[in-house]
Every structure is written in structure tokens, then in C-alpha cells.
Amino acid sequence: MLRFALPITLISSALAAAPALMPLPVTVRPAAGKLTLDATFKAALVSAPDARLDAAIGRFVVRLSRQTGIPMLGLKDAAPKLRVECAGAGSEYPALGEDESYALDVSSEGALLKAPTRSGALHGLETLGQLVVLAQDGFEIAAVHIEDAPRFPWRGLMMDSARHWMPLEVVKRNLDAMAAVKLNVFHWHLSDDQGFRVESKRFPKLQQEGSDGLFYTQDEIRGVVEYARDRGIRVVPEFDIPGHTTAWLAGYPELGTNPGPYQIGRKWGVYENALDPSREETYAFLDAFFEEMAGLFPDPYFHIGGDEVVDKQWNESARVQAWAKQNNLKDARAIQAFFNQRVQKLLEKRGKVLIGWDEVLHPDLPQGIVVQSWRGQKSLAEAAAKGYRGILSWGYYLDHLRPAAYPYGVDPMSGDAAKLSPEEKARILGGEMCMWAEYTTAETEDSRIWPRAAAVAERFWSQESTKDVDSMYARMEGVSRWLGWTGIQHRANYAPMLERMTGGRPVEPLRVLADAVEALGLGQRHRAGTFTSLTPMNRLADAARPESESVRALELAAVRVVADPKGSPAETALLRREFARWTANDARFQELAAESGPGGTPLLVELRPLSRDLAALGNAGLKLLDAIEKGQAPAADFVAGQTKEIARMEKPAAEVSLAATRPVKILLKGGKK
Amino acid sequence: MLRFALPITLISSALAAAPALMPLPVTVRPAAGKLTLDATFKAALVSAPDARLDAAIGRFVVRLSRQTGIPMLGLKDAAPKLRVECAGAGSEYPALGEDESYALDVSSEGALLKAPTRSGALHGLETLGQLVVLAQDGFEIAAVHIEDAPRFPWRGLMMDSARHWMPLEVVKRNLDAMAAVKLNVFHWHLSDDQGFRVESKRFPKLQQEGSDGLFYTQDEIRGVVEYARDRGIRVVPEFDIPGHTTAWLAGYPELGTNPGPYQIGRKWGVYENALDPSREETYAFLDAFFEEMAGLFPDPYFHIGGDEVVDKQWNESARVQAWAKQNNLKDARAIQAFFNQRVQKLLEKRGKVLIGWDEVLHPDLPQGIVVQSWRGQKSLAEAAAKGYRGILSWGYYLDHLRPAAYPYGVDPMSGDAAKLSPEEKARILGGEMCMWAEYTTAETEDSRIWPRAAAVAERFWSQESTKDVDSMYARMEGVSRWLGWTGIQHRANYAPMLERMTGGRPVEPLRVLADAVEALGLGQRHRAGTFTSLTPMNRLADAARPESESVRALELAAVRVVADPKGSPAETALLRREFARWTANDARFQELAAESGPGGTPLLVELRPLSRDLAALGNAGLKLLDAIEKGQAPAADFVAGQTKEIARMEKPAAEVSLAATRPVKILLKGGKK
Secondary structure (H helix, E strand, O other): OHHHHOOOOOOOHHHHOOOOOOOOOOEEEEEEEEEEOOOOOOEEEOOOOOHHHHHHHHHHHHHHHHHHOOOOOOOOOOOOOEEEEEOOOOOOOOOOOOOOOEEEEEOOOOEEEEEOOHHHHHHHHHHHHHOEEEEOOEEEEEEEEEEEOOOOOEEEEEEEOOOOOOOHHHHHHHHHHHHHOOOOEEEEEEEEOOEEOEOOOOOOHHHHHHOOOOOEOHHHHHHHHHHHHOOOOEEEEEEOOOOOOHHHHHHOHHHEOOOOOOOOOOEOOOOOOOEOOOOHHHHHHHHHHHHHHHHHOOOOEEEOOOOOOOOHHHHHOHHHHHHHHHOOOOOHHHHHHHHHHHHHHHHHHOOOEEEEEHHHOOOOOOOOOEEEEOOOHHHHHHHHHOOOEEEEOOOOEHHHOOOOHHHHOOOOOOHHHHHOOHHHHOOEEEEEEEEOOOOOOOOOHHHHHOOHHHHHHHHHHOOOOOOOHHHHHHHHHHHHHHHHOOOOOOOOOHHHHHHHHHOOOOOHHHHHHHHOOEEOOHHHHHHHOOOEOOOOOOOHHHHOOOOOHHHHHHHHHHHHHHHOOOOOHHHHHHHHHHHHHHHHHHHHHHHHHHHOOOOOOHHHHOOHHHHHHHHHHHHHHHHHHHHHHOOOOOOHHHHHHHHHHHHHHOOOEOOEEOOOHHHHHHHHOOOOO | OHHHHOOOOOOOHHHHOOOOOOOOOOEEEEEEEEEEOOOOOOEEEOOOOOHHHHHHHHHHHHHHHHHHOOOOOOOOOOOOOEEEEEOOOOOOOOOOOOOOOEEEEEOOOOEEEEEOOHHHHHHHHHHHHHOOEEEOOEEEEEEEEEEEOOOOOEEEEEEEOOOOOOOHHHHHHHHHHHHHOOOOEEEEEEEEOOEEOEOOOOOOHHHHHHOOOOOEOHHHHHHHHHHHHOOOOEEEEEEOOOOOOHHHHHHOHHHEOOOOOOOOOOEOOOOOOOEOOOOHHHHHHHHHHHHHHHHHOOOOEEEOOOOOOOOHHHHHOHHHHHHHHHOOOOOHHHHHHHHHHHHHHHHHHOOOEEEEEHHHOOOOOOOOOEEEEOOOHHHHHHHHHOOOEEEEOOOOEHHHOOOOHHHHOOOOOOHHHHHOOHHHHOOEEEEEEEEOOOOOOOOOHHHHHOOHHHHHHHHHHOOOOOOOHHHHHHHHHHHHHHHHOOOOOOOOOHHHHHHHHHOOOOOHHHHHHHHOOEEOOHHHHHHHOOOEOOOOOOOHHHHOOOOOHHHHHHHHHHHHHHHOOOOOHHHHHHHHHHHHHHHHHHHHHHHHHHHOOOOOOHHHHOOHHHHHHHHHHHHHHHHHHHHHHOOOOOOHHHHHHHHHHHHHHOOOEOOEEOOOHHHHHHHHOOOOO
16 A cells, blocks of 8 residues: 555655545555556446446546547457456445445456445446556556445535525536545535425425525436436435525415515525424424425435524414423423424334434434534534434535645544444444535535545545545645546636636736635635625635645645755745746736726725735745745844734635745744644 | 727727627617626516527526626516517527527616517527626626627538547537527538447447447437527538448448448548449438438438549449449449439438538539538539539638638638629528547537637628628637637636646646647648547647637737837737746756656657747747847847748647747747738
8 A cells, every 4th residue: 555655745756647546445555567548448347237337337438538538439349458347236226334345456457346236336436547647658557456445334425505506517517526536425405594496396385485496306306316326326315494494484484483474595694484393284294295305315314404493483482382381392402302303203204214413412312313413523422422323524514615634634533432432433424524505606616625525535435544634635636637527617617717807808817816815614704794695706715716736835845945945946946936926926917907997897906905915925935035045044024024914914805815825934934834 | 880890909908898799790889878787687588488588598697697607596576687579489490591680789777689580589698698798897788789680591510420429518518609609500410431420220230330339319319409499500410421431331231332341430531432322222221211310300401411422432343333334324423413313302202402512513413402512612603603502611621720810711702602693692501610520529629619610600690891800819719718608618628638648747837838839730630640530639739729819919919019119018028928938938848748757758758849949939039029129130140040940840740830939930020920
């Protein structure tokens, strides 16, 4: 495993040609030789016929052809270079806990992929796709023996289609990317205050009044479930109740605690509206609704949300209070537990297991339910100790836009979970990333999920000991590019968004600035302004990436230069070039911002101070490099002045953060990263 | 029309904010005011219900939302800002010669689009989409009155799905882009020596033996025809006979003049294989085949190819010769005319009008057929004079990768056609671009078609007097970006292809080089090497654009600087910056090329001399600018040396041409462009 797990250094040719494997497999043993890829490449299932696996192998070859630019027509007279042996297809749908292992052997003659189930075979194909490198003789796969299996059986990603509408193609391309990094649960948040996104034939006003016409038809839902299944992914739907239900109430106000009328929510944040737990009609409605949805979603797990219920309406409703008293429910928490018990029984009747967020945890609920912990590792451990199975989501909120290192560093078994007994630990099924969509759209969703989700997928799949952050970053960048071949748009949408901001004017000055900033997460944007579902999402804060790859490269270079000024000429040259670019960029940026008229367009005008700061950072960086190269310490007043300036620049502006401060700060502090 | 048709100057803020309209409408009258776009924007059909037009309006709003980044949810309580009035839906399918006109009025209050047919309304929506600009207050449409109608009724694009397979999504996104520039005929080249691409249920060996499994099912074909119809586009299928038929013969060798067996062609070029015209079984087969295909393709026009028939097999076949003698057919040309007469009758029986390439023109064929002229303007005029209707394709071969100015300068009514009588001229229906696919793949197809096809679309739609090349280029660049919002990948695929070439290493040095070169067309690539359908298409020659936008900007700047050295500081700065970039780039490029090992990867190694040449051009350019700024003539020996060097560099290398020579040459020649 040595060859692939080395911490990757900056601009290292030997390692740049190494494959970017993510998640890192359990065992990787390099062998002698290599499999050269050309137009005669062909793949075949050599075990019992399986149309779905055949189709997956077909997709694999199409992607291989795309990632190499080599036509692969499956010539009749060519022998298969990849043979896939699958012992059994496994269950009709991917199932929690099934054997997902595989073994892969690559030699000069060909590749052999063996797996006990279709899911295992699918994972093996993805690993093979990641093994392709460009070398001296063209595209090839180095000979290797790989054995692999996941650490956790539940490796999920939650997508929120309620806050901003996510068209079908966004869902599908994210399923492809999920499969590419071996995630196996698509948790689909389908209703919230701002939208109800599934067609109900039984209760059509749910989508008619609750979705602005933006919902998935039942055929589309079925299509997504099949699409996911064919990629080894379970679909767990979430209908969040009894809070987060304003969009339900737009069509069916009689379900609400208050009389209504209700309208689709446009603002973000927590709403007070909640279903009325005191009326039998509420449960009758849910019973019929679950029956309909159970027919659409074959997975045994069914998510009812249950988070952030505001008790105000219940407390102020005489009807609810009288009913609560009658039933000995002393407070809102008891009311919700009662409600959940009823709901759990309705689901059980349909063969469904209830999942809910932390708040559903209550001694009155049976141990069969699953708790998804968003509030912390403590509640996960608590649930496990009490006999409940659990999934960790705390720490994995992608919409906070923290650097990949942060969620990568959170382990489902760390924190309070570390103190559990082996039996209790076994109840922790894995983890799920959450991608809430208040600040993402169809256009930006991919770049807020990828490539960081690949790092978290590694956390869920690979061994606990796989946690070297430098190695993760170096591989993540390669995987990020490779993910583009699956069709995900996280890189492709960047340039068009910047071009839109300049209205067709030359985009380069904006791109230099955009590469040097990072987008802010939900909390900071929420504090920065008043956003609703009608707010344009066309600013730099939307186009900018959560984590700047180029700034990270500069940080690594700065650390090297500080540690060994004489021994780092390439790093010094890189820093000089970038600092000079920042410095020179400002004049061009200011000209661009002014071009559309006296004040310029608002999209660029708000960035003018940022551009000036970037130029100042470039200047400071160049001066620091001069001093370092001369072996001198920079003047104390310069250091003091710059330290103060950088502290100012570190405060968010225009809802982005100036990542460019970081490498300069490293030089300024003399290497204390 | 003044405001939009001005020749556009370099970096002019006022005009940069002007909309990029292409094709330019017949009448454009600016008015006072502007329509500001925000989340309340809503569009509605206010005339008789029409589900297809409704869907088109829905797609328009989705694209408007994407091109502005503003959510447009069609809020219930908002009044429509765009009202569409369509007098009548028109025919079930778009029809040759139907009224495609429209009138558009935009004011501060809203927009009104009026059209006599659905096709006209569709065109008006595209114009409205192009009118959107980013201004000081955000995205808006300046108030305007537009009246518009096409000059020619047949405005086509031919796509070749036979040489390289074009997946369904390539076809569909190109239909979207076609509609965006008001093209109305999709000519689909579906069979050739290298592939038979349609499922035949009657003769399944056509696709089974002739397609490597890469063909469109009948359901998919029907889907494409509907998709095109919904966008105002006719689909004209082409099954090329009696030559270009090797892929037919793979499954049905008995149709061939020679006994076979046959295999799918892998090489490019003209094959000798031809159907046997002497056997009745050939016509019986075609009769049944046409019956099946007539059911799939509702358009009355049906293309039978008929080009490049090699007479060798016919001449050498005793059977064919005996039969020819019996029928008084004195040569291959007479044989083909006989064959075409039979085929024409078979088609007529199915209500189809025969179209063929030049070669079908023969006095024995009835005047109802249509001749598509690929060999020159002369044959088009000749056909028209003889009473045949015709379409011009000569000059519009996109696969030759000539700059947009070239096909833009070819007018269907120029050349020999100019001498025709009005009655004869009326037989010239319009034009069609051809995109033969020997040197394109699904990945590169879009960039070989777009944006140049937009300029040719203007030739087919706009007035004959609309021919200012500078204005065309300035608008084409804007339209090119806008076309990205329709989903076409001509810009999006560029960066991933470059990244693939570097195997994950930093791509910038390659991008600087790639921006300075241009891809070569079919003829030059054909001469450069032996290509087959199995050749990798992953080199710079595939990634590079047919026409470098950045080099064109430098050419314009160079012309300005030469004409007025003191008055062009912005242009001088632009040239200096780019020349310096080229010069500095070579060291980084050579390092990149060497990184993957001793010799580097073949994809980069072949570019090393080009990179050195680019650096030399940068150096020469900087020296020339120095001399110009000093008001001095450059030294004679320098001029002589550079002239020689540039002449050398102008020869293609690595199957690309170094476009960067052009601006330097302008400076060197002192302004003679």
C-alpha cells in the first residue's frame, strides 16, 4: 500500500503520475508490469448473465474512453482486457449491510475483478477507473492487487431539493459522482417549509400548492430510484414532520395547528408552523400518504425528519393543550414523542423503519428506529448506548463550506463514541453528509458538494488509520478532475458563472480574484444579509469555490520556503509569479468593474475593495520573499503593519473570504502555519 | 437598426453592453426605457392554448433564469412580463416555406411577442434571450421594436453520426443550439462506410453488423424528431446510396456489387464498395427499407446521398456490365441515374421528395427532386437553371475548420447564382452547413460547429446586406458565450481536454499554448497521418479551437497600434502582456512536458517545438513594440530574419497551426493586415 498512501509533496513528478485513489482501498499491492489502454480495450462479465451489471460495465467503458480520449468500440475480434466475475447479483435493491467487497488484479495481460455481489463489482469498477494514469507510453494502469471492503455500511449524502429546486439531471449526475466514490445512500430531503417536491396522486394539492410547479413526478421518482439502484445506491426519502411543513399546509391548511391560510415559505430559517398532533385526521392523512410513498420508495428506511419543531403553536393552541392534558403529555417534547410513536406504527405497518434527526430520540420510541445525529457526537453515542442504531451527520454539513480537512477529521467513532462498548459501537452504522440548499442552486450544488464529499466518502469507507490530510488533499485534487468525467459540473460551472458577472467582458481579472477567495458557508451568509428563495444567486460568493486549490498550493510552497529558503527555488518562483499576478491584477480589475458605466455593475462593484486587498497582499508577499531570499528578517514595523492589515482582510467581505491572506501570513510569521 | 449593427471596436464599454444578436433581425428600432429582470419575471401564452409553445416558453424562462442567475419561479401573484401571441400553431411538423416571422416589442412594462405561427414565436423567444444584457442596475433588456423574418426557408446543419458515433445527448444539445440561432433543418447523415446508425426492425443486421452496437433505437429516433419539432426544426435523414454503403454490406453482403464478405470500414476516405444496381433484390430491399424509415421520419424530404460513387466495381462486374448493356446504360453515370430514377419512384410512393448531393443531377431525374451542392456554386446555379430546387453546401463545410469569416462570406446567391433570373433564383432554397465527423468525436463535435455555425446561420437568415465581418465577430463572441446557456459544450470541453493531456499536472502552461494555436481541418489532418475510427482523439489538435478568440483580439490591437501608436495605450498594454506571457511560458511548458518521465508523454512532447516558437514570437513582438513606441523602424536584418522565421512557423506542426504568428506579422509588416 506504500506506493499510493505516501504524503504527496508539491509538484512531484513521480507522484503526480500516481493514481488518485479515493476512498483509499484496504490493501493495495503494486506488482510488476502495466496494462496499456488502447482502442482494443474491451470488458466483459464472465460469470452468470446480469443485465444491470452489463450496463454498468458498459458505462465504465464509455467513461474510460472519455477519460483517455481513446475510442473503445468493443471490437468483435478483440479479447476482453477486463473480466468481471460476480458470484451473485445480491438483492433486487442494494441493502444495508450487504457484502460490498471486491478484489482487483491488474497485470500486463488484463484485469480481473471479482466480487461476491453486484454492489462489490460496481465499487471495483470505480477503483479501476481511478487507477488510470497518463505515462510515457500513453494511458495505462500499473499492475496491482487490490482487496477492499467498506468500514461502515451506511455512507450517505443528503440532498435538499426543497429550499432550492434541484432538477432531475442534478440529482442524477450527483448519483453518478456518489457511486464514483462508493457512497451508497442517497438521503433525499423532499419537503420543507419552502417546497413540497414529490407528486402525490392521493393529495395533489401538496405539489400543486406547495411547489411553484417544481416537483418530481412519480415516474421521475421511480426513475431516480432505479438509476440509484443500478449504481449500488439506496434512496432514503425524507418527509420532514411535524415541523418544517409549511409547504404541506399551503395545500392542506387543515393539517396545521393554526387555521391558516398558508403560503410556501420564501425566507430561510426555522418556521413556527407544525402539524396538528391532536387531530385523528392528521394521522389518517399521514397513513394514506405513507402508503402512497411506500410504493414509490422501496428502501426499508423512511426518514421523517422531526427536527427543530417550534413549540409555540402547540403551546398556544387550546385544542392541542386540552388534548395533551387528556393524554398526559406534559410538554412539547412529550407531544412530539407521542406523534412519532403514532407515525412509527404507521410506517411499521408498511414495512418501513423510521429514521429521524436527533430530536426523535425518546424512550417511548422502539429500539428499531434509527437516529441521525446532527447536533453532535454526544447524541449519537447516547443513542447507541440506549440501544438505538445511529448515523453521524454532525461535522459533515457540506453547506457550511468548511475545508475538506474539517469533515475528514471527524470520525463516526471518535468523540463520545470512542468510549462505547464494542456492542454499542456496532450500532453506529456510518455517516451522512448534509447539503442544505438555502445557498445553493442547480448551478452551484455540485461545487458545494464536490470534491469535498470524496474526502468524507473516504472517511466512511477506508480504514480508521487512513487520515493523513496532505495525502487526502493531493489525491482529492486528482479525484476532483476525474469526477468531471462522470458528468458532475463542479468545475465546469465556474467559468460560465464568472463570465456572466462580467457581461461578456474579458473575464481574466475576475478569475484571478475569484481563484484567491473562498465562498462562505450558510451561517456566515445568513448573517450577512436577507436571503430568500427569490434572491439572485449570481455573485462571486456563489461562483467562488469553498476551498481554493491554488491558494492551498501557495500555502504549501510558503511553508517550504520558510523552512528552507535556499532549497526551494521552484516554490519561490511559484510564489513570486502568483504575488506578481495579484499585484498587477488590480488595475485591470478596477477597469473592468468600471466599464459597464459610471458605477459599474453591482456584481463587480462590491468586489473592488477585495481586489485592492489582493494587490496589497501580493506586494507584501513579494517584499517578504525579498527579505527571505536575502536572509534578512523583515522590518518590525512592516510586520506589525501587515499583521494588522491581514487581520482586517480576514474579515469576510462581499460574502467571501480572502483566502490569499494565508500564504502571506505564513511568510510573515516565518513558517508557523 | 443602427445601435446593433455598428462595427464593434475593441474593448468599447458602450458596445460591450450591447446585446449580441445573431442572426441580426431585419428591423431593430431602439426605444426609450428598459425592462429590468428579477425574480418576478413571468411569461405566458395569451393566445389560444398550445402545449408545445407553452413548453417552449417554459424552457425560455429556465434559460433566462440560468443566464442571469435569478430564480424565476413564475409566482402566482405576479403579472406576466412577457406575453406571447401566436395566431396559429402552424402545421403539425415544421414545414418548408411556412411563415417564420415574428414581431417583438420590449418596453419598461414588459415584452410582447407576436407571431403568425409557432415557428415564428420560437424564433422570437430566441431573439429575446439574446437581448439580455448586464448593466448598472443588473440584468435588463433595453426597450426595442423588432420585426423579423428569414431570407431563406432552408437553413440547415448536417451532422454525421456515421464516422464517429454521436450519442443522443450530442444530437439534442446541438438541436437546442440550432434553434437558438434560428436554423430549421437538421440533416442527419445516418449511414456510411464506417457505420449504420439506425435500428431497422425489418433488416436488423444493418445495425447488428454495421454499427459496433452504436446506433439509435427507433424510439430514440422518434424522440429526436419530436425534440426537433418542438424547437421548430425539420429532420431530414440521409441514407447514402449506392456508394458509402460498406456498413450496410457488413450485414447484407448480397446487396453489394462484389460478393463480400464485408466489414465495417475503419479508415477514412472514399471506398469502392457500391450497391448492385443490376439486381431487382436491391430495389426490393430498398423499397421495404424506405417504407420502414418513412414511418420514422415525417418530413417530406428524404436524402439518398448519391455522392462519390466509385465506378470500379460496376466496371469490373460482368453481371453489372451485361445488365447495363441490356438497358443501354453507357457508363457509370448513366447507371447511377438509372438507379436514382428507381429510388426516386420508391420514395415518391411513400410521399417523399428525393434529395441528393450534386452527383444526382441528371436530366433523367424529375424536376421535383432537390440538389444539395457540395462541389461548387456552379452546380447549384446549373441545377436552378435546369428547373431543380437546390441548397448550397459548398463553402459551408465546418469540418474544414476555416475561420468564420470564410463561410460567412459565401452567399447562396453569389457566384454563378448571381446571374440567374428571379424565377431561377427562387429555386435556391437556402444553405446547409456540413459537419463531417472523421476528425470529431462526441467531445469535440460542439467546438467544431459552434460558434462558427451562428455566423453562417446569420448568412442564411439575415439580409444579404448584413455582411460586416468585424460586427459579425464581435457579436459571434457574445453569442458563443450565450450558447453555453443552451447546454452546448463547445467552451466547456476545452479545459478538461487540456487537463487530460497533462495527466493532472498544472495545466496553465499548456493553456497558454493552446490559446495561441488553431486546430486544422479535415484536409490537412488527412494529409498529416493515418487516421482511422480507432485513432485516439486526445491531442492538442483535438482540444484546440478552430479559431482563436484571443489571437483575434491581438490582431485587432496590432492593427490599431500600427495605425496610431500613440493613441493606443490599451492595445499596446494588451499586446505587451500577451507577448510577455508567451515568452515566459516556454520554460514552464518544457518543465511540464518533461515531468512525466525522461521523454515526457507523447501528448506534450510533440508540442515542445511549438512552445519554443511561441516564446520566440513573444520576444519578437516585444522588440517590435519597443521600436514602434520609439517611433523607429525595426532593423532590416531583424525584419528579414523574423519574416523567414514566421514563414517557417506558419507551416502546421503537431497538426495545429500557430495562430500567434498573425499579430506579430502585422507589427512586422507595419500594419498591412
